[in-house]
Amino acid sequence: MKILILGADGYIGWPLSLRLLNMGHYVNGIDNYSRRERVLKVDSNSLIPISDKRWRNKILPIEQGSVRFLNFLADYDCIVHLAEQPSAPYSMRDMGHSLETINQNVMGTMNLLWLIKEYCPNTHLLKLGTLGEFGYPDCPIPEGFIEDGDLKGLPFPKQAGSFYHLSKVFDSCCIEFVNKIWGLRCTDIMQGVVFGSKTSDIDTARKATRFDYDQYFGTVINRFCAQAVCGIPLTIYGTGNQVRGYLPLKDSIECLSLAIHNPPKQGEYRIFNQFAKIISLNELAKRVETIGNELGLNVKTEHIANPRVEIDNPSYNPKQENLKKLGFEPKWALNDEIRELLVELIPYKDRISKKVIQPTVNWR
Amino acid sequence: MKILILGADGYIGWPLSLRLLNMGHYVNGIDNYSRRERVLKVDSNSLIPISDKRWRNKILPIEQGSVRFLNFLADYDCIVHLAEQPSAPYSMRDMGHSLETINQNVMGTMNLLWLIKEYCPNTHLLKLGTLGEFGYPDCPIPEGFIEDGDLKGLPFPKQAGSFYHLSKVFDSCCIEFVNKIWGLRCTDIMQGVVFGSKTSDIDTARKATRFDYDQYFGTVINRFCAQAVCGIPLTIYGTGNQVRGYLPLKDSIECLSLAIHNPPKQGEYRIFNQFAKIISLNELAKRVETIGNELGLNVKTEHIANPRVEIDNPSYNPKQENLKKLGFEPKWALNDEIRELLVELIPYKDRISKKVIQPTVNWR
Numbered sequence: 001m002k003i004l005i006l007g008a009d010g011y012i013g014w015p016l017s018l019r020l021l022n023m024g025h026y027v028n029g030i031d032n033y034s035r036r037e038r039v040l041k042v043d044s045n046s047l048i049p050i051s052d053k054r055w056r057n058k059i060l061p062i063e064q065g066s067v068r069f070l071n072f073l074a075d076y077d078c079i080v081h082l083a084e085q086p087s088a089p090y091s092m093r094d095m096g097h098s099l100e101t102i103n104q105n106v107m108g109t110m111n112l113l114w115l116i117k118e119y120c121p122n123t124h125l126l127k128l129g130t131l132g133e134f135g136y137p138d139c140p141i142p143e144g145f146i147e148d149g150d151l152k153g154l155p156f157p158k159q160a161g162s163f164y165h166l167s168k169v170f171d172s173c174c175i176e177f178v179n180k181i182w183g184l185r186c187t188d189i190m191q192g193v194v195f196g197s198k199t200s201d202i203d204t205a206r207k208a209t210r211f212d213y214d215q216y217f218g219t220v221i222n223r224f225c226a227q228a229v230c231g232i233p234l235t236i237y238g239t240g241n242q243v244r245g246y247l248p249l250k251d252s253i254e255c256l257s258l259a260i261h262n263p264p265k266q267g268e269y270r271i272f273n274q275f276a277k278i279i280s281l282n283e284l285a286k287r288v289e290t291i292g293n294e295l296g297l298n299v300k301t302e303h304i305a306n307p308r309v310e311i312d313n314p315s316y317n318p319k320q321e322n323l324k325k326l327g328f329e330p331k332w333a334l335n336d337e338i339r340e341l342l343v344e345l346i347p348y349k350d351r352i353s354k355k356v357i358q359p360t361v362n363w364r
Numbered sequence: 365m366k367i368l369i370l371g372a373d374g375y376i377g378w379p380l381s382l383r384l385l386n387m388g389h390y391v392n393g394i395d396n397y398s399r400r401e402r403v404l405k406v407d408s409n410s411l412i413p414i415s416d417k418r419w420r421n422k423i424l425p426i427e428q429g430s431v432r433f434l435n436f437l438a439d440y441d442c443i444v445h446l447a448e449q450p451s452a453p454y455s456m457r458d459m460g461h462s463l464e465t466i467n468q469n470v471m472g473t474m475n476l477l478w479l480i481k482e483y484c485p486n487t488h489l490l491k492l493g494t495l496g497e498f499g500y501p502d503c504p505i506p507e508g509f510i511e512d513g514d515l516k517g518l519p520f521p522k523q524a525g526s527f528y529h530l531s532k533v534f535d536s537c538c539i540e541f542v543n544k545i546w547g548l549r550c551t552d553i554m555q556g557v558v559f560g561s562k563t564s565d566i567d568t569a570r571k572a573t574r575f576d577y578d579q580y581f582g583t584v585i586n587r588f589c590a591q592a593v594c595g596i597p598l599t600i601y602g603t604g605n606q607v608r609g610y611l612p613l614k615d616s617i618e619c620l621s622l623a624i625h626n627p628p629k630q631g632e633y634r635i636f637n638q639f640a641k642i643i644s645l646n647e648l649a650k651r652v653e654t655i656g657n658e659l660g661l662n663v664k665t666e667h668i669a670n671p672r673v674e675i676d677n678p679s680y681n682p683k684q685e686n687l688k689k690l691g692f693e694p695k696w697a698l699n700d701e702i703r704e705l706l707v708e709l710i711p712y713k714d715r716i717s718k719k720v721i722q723p724t725v726n727w728r
Binding site: 146149160169180 | 458459463466467474478479501503510513514515518520521522523524525526527530533534537538544546673727
């Protein structure tokens with residue numbers, strides 16, 4: 001297959017590219033390297049050292065540029081769109097960062113959709129959204145469309161929790177709309193929170209993918225593990241009863257690969273709820289604490305006032321059928337994942353800047 | 365009251381300003397005059413002549429500028445946000461026009477919301493959306509939130525029919541979100557299609573509001589009346605069975621005034637379905653034809669292939685309770701409205717450019 005990865009230098013884009021190259025596909029990448037720049041600008045850096053652009057370019061040709069300014073597309077079998085500003089707290093910093101997020105994500109996606117219509121209307125667009133688009137309602141969350149009652153067939157309501165989430169909601173509405181009018185073929189991924197650093201394709205240190213642990217770009221398990229390793233308490237926002245969907249990086253790559261190899265029909269718009277397990281923040285912290293202490297670390301937890309406006313909904317229940325139909329079986333062994341991650345991070349503990357982990361952005 | 369009208373030079377903004385001034389309020393306006401410019405750029409002009417900026421400025425101080433670039437707000441009692449690109453076909457012309465629409469509407473609204481939070485969090489934001497945000501589902505459409513069943517209380521699903529509609533959907537999601545996190549007070553108007561040119565405040569020719577009839581900025585009844593007056597057939601897109609909510613300009617001004625004088629509580633987010641009557645395109649065309657012929661015009665209708673992707677849903681049923689609770693009684697006498705409009709337009713028939721009425725923008 002001919003595959004284009006937008007955001008090929010990123011946390012998920014890089015290991016996905018490695019996987020597809022190892023499978024023998026023809027892969028090109030595009031990246032504006034904004035993730036590298038943004039993380040440096042917030043005084044942090046990838047905790048696991050990553051290769052520079054030049055080295056990565058020897059493995060995968062990555063053109064430097066923004067999806068916002070793309071003006072041509074070759075005829076790929078699949079375009080994977082991961083080129084978005086991916087952080088909720090970053091989008092909530094202030095007016096400028098919220099507008100920056102909408103500009104990159106929404107305007108980028110719209111530009112891309114017009115280009116696909118113009119240059120390659122038969123290409124499969126695989127787009128990364130977030131499970132957070134649905135919010136945390138008191139009812140099961142189907143894969144995109146209401147399944148029964150008077151509203152059967154209508155899009156399931158969206159309730160964004162940040163400007164980042166709003167940008168993803170808008171992307172989804174946009175993709176659904178152009179699918180209707182232009183007959184494009186699209187997969188929209190509602191992904192849970194990804195964590196970890198390993199995949200089977202990362203077989204040398206130089207191939208490592210980035211690992212962020214700061215308040216903006218570090219997802220929660222990754223942040224907890226960085227805190228455990230450098231000897232500061234795991235900071236739990238609020239009650240810790242927030243229940244979310246999570247998946248290790250391995251599973252994320254597996255799911256995206258399944259979606260690429262099983263494309264939707266022309267004119268089909270399908271939504272995948274992509275996660276491995278639903279778990280609470282407190283349970284996650286407890287696991288990191290226990291395993292960290294087994295490894296000889298001195299791990300403590302602390303609750304801090306929640307800087308976000310979030311809902312605790314213990315009955316949170318997103319459904320997952322579409323990926324299972326394609327053969328997805330979560331390789332969920334959370335304790336093993338956490339142990340593997342902690343062991344990997346320990347040698348880098350002196351690289352951790354403790355002050356970038358604590359949240360300073362308040363939703364209110 | 366101290367009221368700021370964003371888009372004060374527009375079709376609705378101008379007569380709303382006149383109404384509020386006549387009621388004795390302190391009113392300021394802001395406008396970037398993009399409507400005047402855009403209509404000229406598509407080779408059309410307001411069919412009813414309107415006063416220039418300088419004359420209007422003697423009645424109402426209108427600052428020239430875009431909501432996108434506002435960086436300060438005084439403490440108004442109410443800010444009415446009408447400063448958006450209002451045309452669905454304009455947004456569907458090509459990539460540039462879709463991005464222009466999203467940029468003006470979405471980025472403008474977000475900028476405004478941050479400014480309200482910063483400078484005047486107690487101000488009532490009255491924002492114009494469109495009834496089209498809900499699409500045309502086979503079930504009654506509540507005023508924003510699902511009223512029963514498992515999904516009770518969740519936002520009613522949105523299904524935009526153009527990039528313009530998408531921009532309005534996004535505005536609404538954004539306003540709902542900031543209402544939750546920042547406790548702003550907001551009224552979000554889901555308005556039907558407005559037509560006509562008269563209000564009781566337009567008592568001299570110089571006070572006239574603009575009247576567009578071109579394919580982009582002319583709403584359907586206005587376009588039909590222009591066609592009737594200049595002797596070309598009324599063009600019905602597709603079957604003509606499309607059922608929509610309509611209201612005369614008089615009612616629109618009445619409703620907006622009611623909302624301004626009955627603000628929501630601090631932290632309240634309310635949605636009004638604002639229309640006077642549900643009616644089909646064929647029925648509208650028949651009325652214009654009948655009344656036009658009574659007035660001695662020679663009116664015919666013709667069906668053309670629908671350039672839009674639209675749903676015919678004869679059971680279309682948006683609910684309307686919130687405005688009625690505030691005392692709104694539609695002054696719906698459609699035949700009288702059409703007669704009044706035709707009589708007003710006849711003296712201007714030689715100003716009509718017939719070629720700007722026919723649709724050239726195709727949704728597909």
